[in-house]
Amino acid sequence: MEIQLRGEVTQFNLTQILNLEKSxxxxxxxxLEKKEWVNRExxxxxxxxxxxRLSEKGLKVAQRLETSRIxxxxxxxxxxPENRHKEVIVGLELLIHAITPTNE
Known part of the structure; x- marks a missing residue:
């Protein structure tokens, strides 16, 4: 979760990070506010x-999601196979790079 990684983020920056419309x-x-997972100031x-910023409740949810993801x-x-793990990681990095929007 982007807010967890950064500690805090503006709503405008989150729009840019996620590459989504403001609305x-x-x-x-x-x-997220309704679920009391995020505080907006x-x-x-x-x-x-x-x-x-993540609320205390939101931080707990984010930590559970991170553990589950891992x-x-x-x-x-x-x-x-263990001898193919590096290939998988290289492939995933390539995929992430390909789908990450660039500021051209």
Whole structure:
């Protein structure tokens, strides 16, 4: 989760990071707020900017998701011969690079 990785992020930056429309991110943030997973505060530097931080409840959920994700990837990797793990990692890195938007 991007907010967990950064500690805090503005809603505008989250829109750019996720490469989504402002309205889509706004709806997502509203849903996260409703579940009490995210706190949204007005930036003291710019009243138009909203700063997003995980709540205590959101941090617990994010940690559980991270643990679950790691366990899932480890179980998948366990089905691949160990001498081929490096190939898988190189392939995944290539895929990530290919789908990551560039600022051209």
């Amino acid at each position: 889509t991110v706004s709806r997502l943030v509203q849903q 007005t930036s003291p530097k710019d009243q138009r900017m909203k700063i997003l 366990e899932k990837f480890n179980s998948i990797l366990a089905n691949i």
